[in-house]
Amino acid sequence: MNKAIAAASCIGCLLMLGCGAIFAQDYPRKPIRLVTADAGGGTDLMSRLIAQAVTGPLGQPMIVDNRRSGFMPGEIVARAAADGYTVIFYSNILWVGTLLAKAPYDVQRDFTPISLAGRSPNIVVVHPSLPVRNIKELVALARSSPSKLDYASTGSGGSAHLATELFKSMAGVDLVRISYKGSGAALNALVGGEVRVMFASAGSVVPFIKSGRLRALAVTGLQPSELFPGLPPVAASGLSGYDSTSMYGMLAPARMAPLIVARLNREVVAALRRGDVREQFMNGGIEPVGSTPAEFGAAIRNDMTQLSKVIRDAGIRAD
Numbered sequence: 001m002n003k004a005i006a007a008a009s010c011i012g013c014l015l016m017l018g019c020g021a022i023f024a025q026d027y028p029r030k031p032i033r034l035v036t037a038d039a040g041g042g043t044d045l046m047s048r049l050i051a052q053a054v055t056g057p058l059g060q061p062m063i064v065d066n067r068r069s070g071f072m073p074g075e076i077v078a079r080a081a082a083d084g085y086t087v088i089f090y091s092n093i094l095w096v097g098t099l100l101a102k103a104p105y106d107v108q109r110d111f112t113p114i115s116l117a118g119r120s121p122n123i124v125v126v127h128p129s130l131p132v133r134n135i136k137e138l139v140a141l142a143r144s145s146p147s148k149l150d151y152a153s154t155g156s157g158g159s160a161h162l163a164t165e166l167f168k169s170m171a172g173v174d175l176v177r178i179s180y181k182g183s184g185a186a187l188n189a190l191v192g193g194e195v196r197v198m199f200a201s202a203g204s205v206v207p208f209i210k211s212g213r214l215r216a217l218a219v220t221g222l223q224p225s226e227l228f229p230g231l232p233p234v235a236a237s238g239l240s241g242y243d244s245t246s247m248y249g250m251l252a253p254a255r256m257a258p259l260i261v262a263r264l265n266r267e268v269v270a271a272l273r274r275g276d277v278r279e280q281f282m283n284g285g286i287e288p289v290g291s292t293p294a295e296f297g298a299a300i301r302n303d304m305t306q307l308s309k310v311i312r313d314a315g316i317r318a319d
Helices: 002-025 042-058 072-078 093-100 135-144 159-171 183-191 202-211 258-272 275-283 293-314
Strands: 032-036 062-066 086-091 111-126 149-153 175-179 197-201 215-219 245-253
Touching (some): 032 042, 032 072, 042 062, 042 086, 042 111, 042 245, 042 275, 072 086, 072 111, 072 245, 086 093, 086 111, 093 293, 111 135, 111 159, 111 258, 111 293, 135 215, 149 159, 149 183, 159 175, 159 293, 183 202, 197 202, 202 215, 245 258, 245 293, 258 275
Parallel strands (some): 032 062, 032 086, 149 175
Antiparallel strands (some): 086 245, 111 197, 111 215, 111 245
16 A cells, blocks of 8 residues: 555656646746846846846846845745745845845855856955055055955945955955945045045046046956956955956746746846847946856855855844
8 A cells, every 4th residue: 555655646746747847847937027126226227137138048028126125126026926926136145145144045056047247356446645545555565454444335235345345354454444334435434535445336437547547556356357357356456256246137936947047047048148238248347247046156155155154154134
């Protein structure tokens, strides 16, 4: 009797798997919901570019669903059915936030990576009055004047804050954090000479660099950036392995059918190879990437490992 029940159970599982495979091959059969950040920001813009680019090849519209910042966008997708009809496009705030406060989801457990869509390094910029022209000189000056050199930062745990704390840890220097309510206020303070250093988002500082009101020293990615040709990475100045970039990508609920994952990945990567999409990403300060799901998953794990140490060692807490 037990053998008969076991056999029937196995047959049932095989039938379910078979039905799932047929369902996945027929995907998509209705519109796809793309959950993302608040309307008007860079993440929203990239979401719309990708949604528009994949709608034709998929044969169904991908509809952008803007949600307020915080854990809500991730929670919506983590709790959604793993059928490919609810996905999320977000920055690494999706997982950085879980390192700063208790979250209603676990990124590595509750999501399926689809593709890393883009990276955006910070740019190390200084006020022109500061007598340094590269990272080595900045490190030397900071070491010679401990706790006297300040830097502009936005919210606790934000990109600029974490990039600077990682730099401090690896360089063995002590920079004093001056916090501002937003990147605009922080940049104005730097341009005005109130503070002297900032690890600023790539898209925000170009006009100031070109006008000579700020001096660029390096990019915070591991490699040189297409966004700033000729500007060396911090890692090339004796801080081997230094890498701090904002990442943007698409994820889905956990345990999604591999065929659906592969289909979405294929269309997202193809969209990122389009000249018009690449150009608009670059204009927004984002380097388009396009990766395999496994590569994106590895990038998330590596980022969480590195940042969790920085957050723990610096005692960073959410605002």
